[in-house]
Structure formats: C-alpha cells, structure tokens
Amino acid sequence: EVQLVESGGGLVQPGGSLRLSCAASGFTFSSYAMHWVRQAPGRGLEYVSAISSNGGSTYYANSVKGRFTISRDNSKNTLYLQMGSLRAEDMAVYYCARERGGHYYDRWGQGTLVTVSS
C-alpha cells in the first residue's frame, strides 16, 4: 500500500526555521517527482515546491523562493522541506504528494501543521 507520512511540524517563532519530512513506502520512491502543497487554516490549497525523481531539479512558488529548500534522499525514501525565515503567512498544514506524469497528484500524506507565532 502506498503511504506518505509527514512529520516535523510544530510551533516556531517568526523568523525561525523548521524541517519537514515525508516518509514514503509501498512504491518505488526514486521513480517519482514529489511535491509539497500547503493549506492555511480555512483556506485553499497552494503549491509550494517540487523536486524531480532524482533530485536534480527543484522548483518553488514565488512565495517561498529563497526561504525554503526541497530535497530528497532516495536511499531513505524520504522527502524534505527545509523552511527558513518563517512568516505568519507560512502557517499551514503541509502535505507531501506524489506527482504522476500527467501533472497531477495521485497520493497525498495526511499533512503536518506548521504554526508560526511568537
């Protein structure tokens, strides 16, 4: 069974840093591009970042460019999101999602909540 399990969320002060992880199982992780998508409380979904299957290419939404870094360790079947210079508007549930070739997400994790507050 395909599973994506996020972890690492929590309370962080404005300007602080946090690293999210997404542990994948049940599929060949190294064969798929992976994404982070977030959802602020009571708001819609927002694309955050993506990484190619081999980690050689990374992409970011303008809202996080220069502050967040996406990476992956295919030997550990794990996706990461290093978040820095966090702002109140970064507060959200962060989901990892598996991308299919037709540019859609066929599997999602359960999400991890990031709270940015002093």
Place this chain on the structure above:
Amino acid sequence: QSALTQPPSASGSPGQSVTISCTGTSSDVGGYNYVSWYQQHPGKAPKLMIYEVSKRPSGVPDRFSGSKSGNTASLTVSGLQAEDEADYYCDSYAGSNNYVFGTGTKVTVL
C-alpha cells in the same frame, strides 16, 4: 500565478447533479490538458477525483466527470450522494513546472 477561479459554493439535492467551474487563462487551463480535481473532506487530505481533464482514477465512481472548454474546466457530480458533500479544488499545470490550484468550492447536499 493567480489562483484559478471557482464558485465558493454549490449545492443540490440527493440524486441531482451539480457542476463546478474552474476558470483560468490560456497559460494554464486553456494551454494544457492537465487539469485535475480533488475532493477534500474536513480535516482530511485531498483525494484525486479527475486527472487530465476527464480521466477517472480507479475506485472513483463514474458519477464524477470532467470536461474543458477554452480556459474553463468543469467537474460534474451526477446522482449526488450525502458523502459527496466536501470541498472540491481544481488544479492546472501552468508550464515551466508551475502549478496553480483553484480557489475551492464547497458542495452541499441539501
């Protein structure tokens, strides 16, 4: 990249049909056949319902269908059931590894 425009809400009685629109531009919805739709129940992760405009993943009832005309995509839920009450989001590829979601539509089963 601006979010795709969806109506905030839609509703229908059990057994009826409801159609949700998703309006973008020629740079996203109109430019690619890579529109997908996701269902999200409160407190849950999104679930893929439609991909590549009109394809349905295995396990998704055929009551769900998708289409596209110009810069507007649509999701139709036929034969509404109580469990269809949820938020629905469209998503489109926008080129150069950019993706844009819709604003979301809350579907209520009356």
